[in-house]
Amino acid sequence: MDAYEKFISDLKRVFDLDLTGYKRPQMERRINSLMRVLKIEGYDAFINEMKGEQAIFNRFLDHLTINVSEFFRNQAQWDVLREKIIPDLLTKSNELRIWSAGCSTGQEPYSLAMLMEEHFPRVNYSILASDFDIRVLDKAKAGKYTEREVAGMESKYLTKYFSKNNEEYNVLESLKRKITFKKHNLITERFESGFDLILCRNVVIYFTEETKAELYKNFFNSLKPGGILFTGSTEQIITAREIGYSSAAIFFYQKPM
Ligand SMILES: C[S@@+](CC[C@H](N)C(=O)[O-])C[C@H]1O[C@@H](n2cnc3c(N)ncnc32)[C@H](O)[C@@H]1O
Known part of the structure; x- marks a missing residue:
């Protein structure tokens, strides 16, 4: 085991953070650049610093996982979702079970x-x-959310589903109640099943090809027959055919009925 592998194994043991399955060169570069900024020499010293100070561990997580998100990210695909994908799903059932995986x-x-x-x-949905x-x-x-975070959203949504408190936009409780938030690791934990629609967008960027293939297979097993997986706008599934998906539209993958 080399120094990097030991660091990854220490992260798992000490912090329950499992980075196996992530592309090593990218991860190594990010980790080393942060250590340089923090003037920490050696992985063991880094683990000790993070153990000693939560703020350093948080900084490490911030540096590793890029959490950037936006409302209706890549609007054109949300239009396809609204005009084609959801109406098609509703021909089979008037109830939709949806999973936003890697929701940031x-x-x-x-x-x-x-x-x-x-x-x-x-429509009933969860x-x-x-x-x-x-x-x-x-x-x-x-x-x-801040003014900047809601910028670009259609104003009908902003006026109907948010209340404004000083400069802050708060999602209405009635909308929040539709969503169950849960901590879940896509690489190491079991998946729930029975979904009509799964969104996994802009999450897999640092995953190795093997991890991605496994993940897309697991999503396939979690979908109901006829269910749809909606990916990010740069994320084509190379193994789609092999797994059994057909294409419902670009970036929408369907499990056969
Ligand atoms: C760039 S955000 C994408 C947010 C949203 N899906 C979007 O497209 O705007 C990526 C998210 O994936 C999460 N993530 C990365 N690896 C993960 C894993 N193994 N299990 C669960 N979430 C993960 C990160 O914590 C981060 O919040």
């Missing part, structure tokens, strides 16, 4: 909930929103 600070599940309320008001980073989940649950 909540913009994705709240966008989903607003879309359902606005365009499919008579949204599971998960991430392995509890700090982003806390922000997601709080549902408080």
Whole structure:
């Protein structure tokens, strides 16, 4: 085991943070650059610093996982979701079970909930929103966003689903109630099943090809027959055919009926 592998294994043992399955060169570069900034020499010293000070561990997590999100990210694909994918799903059932996997600070599940309320008001739906980073989940649950974070969203959503408190926009409780937030690691934990729609967007960027293939297979098993996986706008599934997905639209993968 070399120094990097020992560091990864210490992270798991000490902090329950499992980075196996992530691309080593990118991770190593990010970790080393942070250690240089913090003037820490050696992985053992870094582990000790993080053990001693929560703020350093938080800084490490911030540096590693890029949590950036936005409401209705890549709008054109949300239009496809609204105009084609959801209406197709609703021909099979009038109830939708949805999972936003890697939901970060909540913009994705709240966008989903607003879309359902606005365009499919008579449909029963539930949204599971998960991430392995509890700090982003806390922000997601709080549902408080700055002016900058809500910029670009259609004003009908902003006026209907948020209350304004000074400069802060707060998601209404009635919308929050549609979403269950849960800590969940996509690489190491079991998946729930029975979903009509799964969103996993802009999450897999640092995953190795093997990890991605495994993840997309696990999503396949979690979908109901006819269910859809919605990926990010640069994320094509190379193993889609092999797994059994067909294409419902670009970036929408369907499990056969
Ligand atoms: C860039 S954000 C994407 C947020 C949202 N899906 C979007 O497209 O705007 C990526 C999120 O994936 C989460 N993530 C990374 N690896 C994960 C893992 N193994 N399990 C669960 N979440 C993970 C990160 O914590 C981060 O919040």
